[in-house]
Amino acid sequence: MIQAKKSLGQNFLKDENIIGKIVNSLFATEDDLVIEIGPGTGALTRHLYKRYPNFVAIELDERAEEVLKLEMPDLEIIHSDVLKVDFKSLRKKENQRIFVIGNIPYYITSPILFHVFDQAVEITQSVLMMQLEVAQRLAADKRTKDYGILTVQTQFFSQADFLFKVPRQVFHPVPNVDSAVVSFKMNQGLNAAIVPGFKKVVRMAFNQRRKKLSNALKGLGVELSPAEQFLDKRAEELTVDDFIELTRLLGFN
Numbered sequence: 357m358i359q360a361k362k363s364l365g366q367n368f369l370k371d372e373n374i375i376g377k378i379v380n381s382l383f384a385t386e387d388d389l390v391i392e393i394g395p396g397t398g399a400l401t402r403h404l405y406k407r408y409p410n411f412v413a414i415e416l417d418e419r420a421e422e423v424l425k426l427e428m429p430d431l432e433i434i435h436s437d438v439l440k441v442d443f444k445s446l447r448k449k450e451n452q453r454i455f456v457i458g459n460i461p462y463y464i465t466s467p468i469l470f471h472v473f474d475q476a477v478e479i480t481q482s483v484l485m486m487q488l489e490v491a492q493r494l495a496a497d498k499r500t501k502d503y504g505i506l507t508v509q510t511q512f513f514s515q516a517d518f519l520f521k522v523p524r525q526v527f528h529p530v531p532n533v534d535s536a537v538v539s540f541k542m543n544q545g546l547n548a549a550i551v552p553g554f555k556k557v558v559r560m561a562f563n564q565r566r567k568k569l570s571n572a573l574k575g576l577g578v579e580l581s582p583a584e585q586f587l588d589k590r591a592e593e594l595t596v597d598d599f600i601e602l603t604r605l606l607g608f609n
């Protein structure tokens with residue numbers, strides 16, 4: 357065992373029942389590449405290692421790496437910040453499907469989600485455990501304060517399913533929030549050409565969420581009049597389909 361480091365968001369899972377439920381939520385097969393974010397001391401890892409011949413774990417903490425290697429000498433571990441890893445570069449063969457799983461460090465939940473979405477076209481499914489509050493934001497309704505960039509990107513890039521809640525008591529050390537496990541089935545039919553423009557428009561719209569889009573989108577530096585039907589609204593009033601339409605009308609595709 358290693359002493360948990362708060363700065364690395366280390367809360368280790370200790371409930372075998374929950375561990376089993378998380379691992380079983382992945383619909384990968386033996387042919388697929390399975391990537392774990394933050395194996396820590398191996399709660400999920402030891403099951404994934406047995407089940408998937410093409411398995412890679414990405415861990416920032418060298419101490420965890422040492423512990424894992426003792427138990428699983430053949431485990432492939434990438435010692436890196438996950439935010440710097442290009443998942444497709446880990447493929448063992450061309451066109452291999454990619455699955456991403458992890459009890460992710462909570463201090464970088466949103467950056468990790470954005471990192472996974474940025475690579476959505478390469479990923480088939482991702483199963484991630486995160487703070488309950490963030491999981492709820494992913495499924496927020498329009499016109500609520502939780503509805504934001506994360507909600508819109510989640511629904512644009514994936515079909516997200518809230519799987520189950522996890523009480524804080526099953527971690528060591530016990531964090532001060534509850535958690536939840538979410539499965540993201542990535543949208544395979546995504547039109548890659550629209551992605552950069554879509555992200556730019558959504559970000560700019562929510563950066564000034566109190567303002568009407570006629571004002572909030574001025575910084576895009578493009579003629580807004582083709583999107584007249586949306587200009588009197590605020591970001592939180594638009595659905596994902598509205599944002600796609602808005603992106604098209606503004607010529608970002």
Ligand code: SAM
Nearest residue numbers: 367368369394395396399416417437438459461
């Ligand atoms: N998977 C283990 C479990 O469920 O018990 C550990 C989960 S713990 C919440 C998060 C793990 O992510 C820790 O092992 C931590 O060292 C690792 N981690 C933190 N920041 C990271 C980063 N930027 N890149 C990769 N791993 C990171």
